[in-house]
Amino acid sequence: MTPPNTLTPMKLAILGLLAQHPRSGYDLVKVFSETAMGGFSSSPGAIYPALKSLERAGLIAGKVVNQSTLRPRQIYKLTAQGTQSLKRHLRQPVTRDDVMRNSDGVLLRFAFAGEVLGQDEAIRILEEFAREIESYLPDLKAQLQALPKAAGPYGRHALQHGIDMYRADARWARKTAKELKQQTTTRPPMRISNAPRTRIRKP
Amino acid sequence: MTPPNTLTPMKLAILGLLAQHPRSGYDLVKVFSETAMGGFSSSPGAIYPALKSLERAGLIAGKVVNQSTLRPRQIYKLTAQGTQSLKRHLRQPVTRDDVMRNSDGVLLRFAFAGEVLGQDEAIRILEEFAREIESYLPDLKAQLQALPKAAGPYGRHALQHGIDMYRADARWARKTAKELKQQTTTRPPMRISNAPRTRIRKP
DNA sequence: AGCGTCATGTAATGTGTTACATGATTCG
DNA sequence: CGAATCATGTAACACATTACATGACGCT
Known part of the structure; x- marks a missing residue:
């Protein structure tokens, strides 16, 4: 664990968004630029390096999607370690x-x-x-x-x-x-494991 | 004007505090560490470089006070240009x-x-x-x-x-x-010119 | 043919943070 | 005398911002 357990706000946001579902760097750029997201102004120059750093740290893994077209797209998802690190971070008490x-x-x-x-x-x-x-x-x-x-x-x-x-x-x-x-609808937490139980419908 | 008109939050805070009255770098460290001051955590490593940068830009001037003791102390005050720059910044509309x-x-x-x-x-x-x-x-x-x-x-x-x-x-x-x-006591603004009208009493 | 958007990045720059270093002075 | 505080900094590092670069795709 080269960067021990620090997890800057930017990286926390990325991990959280990737926990929702896998995304590309460009998807993240759009999320940050289009939604309010707590005051991140974040531009590609911040996001892509953060993604690489998270990948080097083994918290996320990118999969190149070449699908028929020649334009490569990296789709990132959390690794098991990334999920664990995110959870550990989220469980910390509020000081x-x-x-x-x-x-x-x-x-x-x-x-x-x-x-x-x-x-x-x-x-x-x-x-x-x-x-x-x-x-x-x-x-x-x-x-x-x-x-x-x-x-x-x-x-x-x-x-x-x-x-x-x-x-x-x-x-x-x-x-x-x-x-x-x-609201008594105490739903269980989202599944973010790498092996989803339910098939994802692609409409 | 090497750094054009940027004035980071840190530098704005320093200029404003120096406009109140001249202070040393250490005085500023204490102000930032002791009072809430809008969330500045600021440590010497941020303040002293900022002071030097402001001095290079001609917005503040430090005067060494050797007064009898051998320990030098820099007391900074705004220059005319610094006062002008601060006022220009403060007059900007809120966007x-x-x-x-x-x-x-x-x-x-x-x-x-x-x-x-x-x-x-x-x-x-x-x-x-x-x-x-x-x-x-x-x-x-x-x-x-x-x-x-x-x-x-x-x-x-x-x-x-x-x-x-x-x-x-x-x-x-x-x-x-x-x-x-x-409160109808519409007081005039503080004087921050370099030539104060009233003598400063040193108790 | 040209423009906008998709999609990925790199480079330069500035800035703050942490941590350390250095001496003098004051207080117990 | 030793410890805390005064007072000034430096060094290493990570980080975000801005601006630029590149190339493919889709539309008009």
């Missing part, structure tokens, strides 16, 4: 550090955990997220109180913005956890 | 792109604009921010509607998170603009 400077990453974890590990893990992430925020909020309020009056209103307002955002985060997490629990 | 992938930068702009350009500019930024968000929200809601049912609930919830966050952003911006307008 205060995540809350402070990686809340986008938590969102990614939530979405992929729901698909890959099942609803229970998604709910766990939501609740840990909310809990960490709620334990962090008093600190922020104390910081707000501690601000010297001389500092002027702008720093105070900026800090208040942070507080408002965290509150909204926590509210969203609680609300979403509740919704997920209420 | 949808800012909203989509740089809302932290907007916050920084707001806080520094209030101090450097005065309350009116700060309010302008808040209102542009809110307006851009409110014009972006329908798009996001449409994306939410357009999500295929088959995609499962997690992507939908993640998107809903984005919507909730933007709503909270807009609410905060409207609220803050209102508060700033209500």
Whole structure:
């Protein structure tokens, strides 16, 4: 494991998307450019190197599809090791550090955990997220109180913005956890093994 | 102007902090490490190079303070050009792109604009921010509607998170603009010229 | 014949992160 | 005296961004 267990946001996103179903690099480019996807602006210059790095690390494997046409296309899918690495990453607890400077990453974890590990893990992430925020909020309020009056209103307002955002985060997490629990259709997690049980229909 | 007009978040933050009052590199390290400051984790390895780059670009000037002790300390302050560059940057309109992938930068702009350009500019930024968000929200809601049912609930919830966050952003911006307008103490902007009118008392 | 899109990349560049290095000063 | 803190940096590294390059395919 040359890159130990780091998994940058970009690579996590790629692994998660490939866990949904195999895709080509170009497919990923389109996903990132067309959907909101948590603020990735990502361009080919970021995606293709990341794919190669993931392939070198043995987490994904590309299969060249030459199908009759002469234009080669690489379709990537997760390897067993990649699946394992993704799951390990998704199972990590939500820390205060995540809350402070990686809340986008938590969102990614939530979405992929729901698909890959099942609803229970998604709910766990939501609740840990909310809990960490709620334990962090008093600190922020104390910081707000501690601000010297001389500092002027702008720093105070900026800090208040942070507080408002965290509150909204926590509210969203609680609300979403509740919704997920209420819908009793507790579906099992998606299968992402290499040997799918059901045939894929190609319409 | 070797680096044209780019001004990364880091450099903007440094310029803004130096506009408040001159500081040393170490002072900046402390500010970034002790206060929340919008999610900068920033360490010496980022700050000192940025300072040198800003100095090369002529936006700030360091003055060595040898004062009796043998340990040199660089105190940086904005040059006239740096002040001008900062103001130009702060006066830029808030775009949808800012909203989509740089809302932290907007916050920084707001806080520094209030101090450097005065309350009116700060309010302008808040209102542009809110307006851009409110014009972006329908798009996001449409994306939410357009999500295929088959995609499962997690992507939908993640998107809903984005919507909730933007709503909270807009609410905060409207609220803050209102508060700033209500307090009739329309103070003039801070002086950041190199020739201060009032003597600085050194207690 | 030419343009846009599909599909894959590479190169240059800048920037942040982590970790380490180096001395001086202050405090117990 | 030794430890923590002040204060300044450097080196190695990974990473993303922008811009460019290449070539096939489909449409007009």
